[in-house]
Amino acid sequence: SYELxxxxxxxxxxxxxxxxxxxxxxxxxxxxxxxxxxxxxSPVLVIYQDNKxxxxxxxxxxxxxxxNTATLTISGTQAMDEGDYYCQAWDSSTSVVFGGGTKxxxx
Amino acid sequence: ExxxxxxxxxxxxxxxxxxxxCAASGFTFSIYWMSWVRQAPGKGLEWVANIKQxxxxxxxxxxxxxxxxxxxxxxxxxxxxxMNSLRAEDTAVYYCAxxxxxxxxxxxxxxxxxxxxxxxx
Numbered sequence: 001s002y003e004l005x006x007x008x009x010x011x012x013x014x015x016x017x018x019x020x021x022x023x024x025x026x027x028x029x030x031x032x033x034x035x036x037x038x039x040x041x042s043p044v045l046v047i048y049q050d051n052k053x054x055x056x057x058x059x060x061x062x063x064x065x066x067x068n069t070a071t072l073t074i075s076g077t078q079a080m081d082e083g084d085y086y087c088q089a090w091d092s093s094t095s096v097v098f099g100g101g102t103k104x105x106x107x
Numbered sequence: 108e109x110x111x112x113x114x115x116x117x118x119x120x121x122x123x124x125x126x127x128x129c130a131a132s133g134f135t136f137s138i139y140w141m142s143w144v145r146q147a148p149g150k151g152l153e154w155v156a157n158i159k160q161x162x163x164x165x166x167x168x169x170x171x172x173x174x175x176x177x178x179x180x181x182x183x184x185x186x187x188x189x190m191n192s193l194r195a196e197d198t199a200v201y202y203c204a205x206x207x208x209x210x211x212x213x214x215x216x217x218x219x220x221x222x223x224x225x226x227x228x
Contacts, residue, residue: 031213033212033214035215042202042218043218048207049214050212084151095154096213101152
């Protein structure tokens with residue numbers, strides 16, 4: 001079955017750039033998307049089709065996907081960006097697959 | 108405004124059954140694939156099942172195959188998840204989620220607030 005791997009946690013200082021990675025076999029051949037989830041809330045889509053932002057998502061969120069790794073980049077990270085981030089892709093063997101999630105701490 | 112509202116969660120004993128519902132509004136329900144995604148307490152997201160626009164195709168994660176059934180009623184803009192033979196490991200918040208249209212690639216652009224299912228004796 002297809003798997004996506006994320007680091008459990010990432011820390012970043014306010015105003016700096018946060019990079020959250022997601023690894024999977026030939027992930028670059030698939031579309032990846034990303035969700036932000038804050039405590040007690042439902043997930044919110046922040047990036048789809050590797051690098052597109054849904055309406056209402058700030059420009060500081062961007063994405064890329066190549067080789068075996070997709071990356072979510074948050075430029076000028078703000079305290080409000082703290083939360084859990086999940087990558088997701090679709091694979092013919094597993095259908096929908098999520099990464100294990102990365103907890104972003106802004107300190 | 109797109110809205111998804113789940114209901115039907117609760118406490119159930121191991122081996123029991125529960126039926127979740129999701130009421131959709133604010134969009135043309137019948138043109139979207141729909142999914143159920145769950146999140147065990149303190150854990151990550153896990154996709155459970157999805158269903159094609161007309162209900163003719165349904166997919167499940169291996170751990171629920173043969174126990175859960177996803178269905179929909181396009182006339183009532185509703186999505187369902189019938190859960191049988193429930194196990195402790197099915198304990199989770201269950202989200203109803205709308206899949207993006209095919210041209211946009213995979214992804215869930217709207218989620219409900221979730222309904223908690225607790226399987227315990």
